[in-house]
Amino acid sequence: MDHHAGRPADPPAIPPALLAAPGYLVRRLYQAYLATWVRKVDSTLTGPQFALLTAVNASPGMDQRTLASAVALDSSTMTDVARRLEDQGLIARTPAASDARRKLLYLTDKGREVLGAADRRARELDALLLQPYSAEQREELMRLMTALADHWEGLSQGS
Numbered sequence: 001m002d003h004h005a006g007r008p009a010d011p012p013a014i015p016p017a018l019l020a021a022p023g024y025l026v027r028r029l030y031q032a033y034l035a036t037w038v039r040k041v042d043s044t045l046t047g048p049q050f051a052l053l054t055a056v057n058a059s060p061g062m063d064q065r066t067l068a069s070a071v072a073l074d075s076s077t078m079t080d081v082a083r084r085l086e087d088q089g090l091i092a093r094t095p096a097a098s099d100a101r102r103k104l105l106y107l108t109d110k111g112r113e114v115l116g117a118a119d120r121r122a123r124e125l126d127a128l129l130l131q132p133y134s135a136e137q138r139e140e141l142m143r144l145m146t147a148l149a150d151h152w153e154g155l156s157q158g159s
Helices: 022-040 047-058 064-070 075-087 109-129 135-156
Strands: 091-095 103-107
Touching: 022 109, 047 064, 047 075, 047 091, 047 103, 047 109, 064 075, 064 103, 075 091, 103 109
Parallel strands: none
Antiparallel strands: 091 103
């Protein structure tokens, strides 16, 4: 509250230094994305869980470690996400015949059903998120974001 006028104070302006910081803008985008995901796609299925279900659907029987790389999760996070999905009955984790420590992942019938419904809503969300842009601009934006993600991942790995 503005104590002088008895009305709510306007939020402070975002400092220009933050507006010039890519990390700050990415965090803003991500926070807005998460809030919108919960409202429009699924309030219980997380982005990493959705990514893993999508990857397992695309490559059934792939090992957990390989899929972790495909969905940009570190191995401990991947193990946790996979266990949660298994506990929910969405995936089956089976030991590889050649090495029981390797876990091969498969969607269950329930997993296919949950993924199908969430994927339809996620594609609708994608369209909504990129709505302000023409098809050509969307393609360019996705190309630039992919290149930026690749670059930042390289930096995080010490390249």
